[in-house]
Amino acid sequence: EVQLVESGGGSVQAGGSLRLSCTASGFTFDDHEFGWYRQGPGHECELVSSISSDGNTEYADSVKGRFAISQDHAKNTVHLQMNSLKPEDTAVYFCAADVPISGPDCPDFDFGYWGQGTQVTVSS
Numbered sequence: 001e002v003q004l005v006e007s008g009g010g011s012v013q014a015g016g017s018l019r020l021s022c023t024a025s026g027f028t029f030d031d032h033e034f035g036w037y038r039q040g041p042g043h044e045c046e047l048v049s050s051i052s053s054d055g056n057t058e059y060a061d062s063v064k065g066r067f068a069i070s071q072d073h074a075k076n077t078v079h080l081q082m083n084s085l086k087p088e089d090t091a092v093y094f095c096a097a098d099v100p101i102s103g104p105d106c107p108d109f110d111f112g113y114w115g116q117g118t119q120v121t122v123s124s
Contacts, residue, residue, distance in 0.1 A: 001026050002024070002025070002026035002027050002097070002113045003024070003025045003026050004022055004023070004024050004095045004096070004097060004113055004114060004115035004116075005022065005023050005025075005115060005116070006020060006021065006022050006093070006094070006095045006115040006116065006117065006118040007020070007021050007022075007023075007118065008020040008021050008118065009093060009118030009119045009120045010119075010120070010121070011121040011122075011123065012085055012120075012121070012122055012123075013122070013123050013124075014085060014086055014087055014122055014123065014124050015084060015085065016085050016122070017081070017082060017083045017084075017085065018082045018085065018120060019079060019080070019081050019082070020036065020079065020080040020082065020093055020095075020118060020120075021077055021078070021079050021080075022034065022036075022077060022078045022079075022080075022095030022115055023075070023076055023077045024076045024077070024078070024097060025076065027097075027113075029073060029076040030053055030073060031053065032053060032097045032098055033050060033051065033052045033053060033097070033098060033100075034050065034051055034069075034071065034078045034095065034096065034097050035047055035048075035049065035050035035051070035095075035096045035097075035099055036048045036049050036050075036069065036078075036080045036093055036094070036095060036096070037093070037094045037096055037099070037102055037106045037107075038089075038091035038092065038093045038094065038106070038120075039091055039092055039094075039105065039106040040088070040089075040090055040091035040092075041090070041091075043091070044104040044105070045102045045103065045104060045105055045106035045108065046060060046062075046091075047060060047101075047102065048060050048063055048067065048080070048093070049063065049067055049069040049080060050069070051069045051070070051071055051078065055071070057069050062088075063082075063089075066082065066083050066084045066085075067080060067081065067082050067083070068080070068081045068083075069081075078095060080093070082120070085120075085122045086122060087122045087123065087124045088122075089120060089122050090120060090121050090122050091119075091120060092106070092117040092118065092119055092120075093117065093118050093119075093120050094106050094107055094114055094115055094116075094117045094118075095114070095115035096111075096112055096113065096114050096115070097112050097113040097114075098111070098112035098113060099111040099112035099113075099114070
């Protein structure tokens with residue numbers, strides 16, 4: 001059974017940092033592309049960042065220069081380092097594998113694999 005388990009969410013003041021982690025099991029980590037999606041109150045599901053198996057990364061314009069995605073193949077884990085957090089970053093963040101696109105709501109089980117989500121709250 002494929003499992004994606006997220007950790008690292010929480011509450012922080014604007015300008016602060018959080019690091020999300022996603023540990024994968026049940027499949028061969030190196031064969032898959034990973035991404036972080038988020039859904040904030042009143043917003044549609046948004047792809048924040050993705051990383052391919054060979055390390056190519058992409059970011060939403062809204063987080064470029066502030067967020068960094070990385071992967072640890074030895075630990076089957078993907079990280080999302082979030083710096084300079086803003087109140088508009090408040091959302092439930094989902095780790096996903098093999099999800100090139102999502103519908104308006106996360107998680108969208110029509111595609112790939114999803115974690116359970118972790119809440120990130122940024123106060124002003």
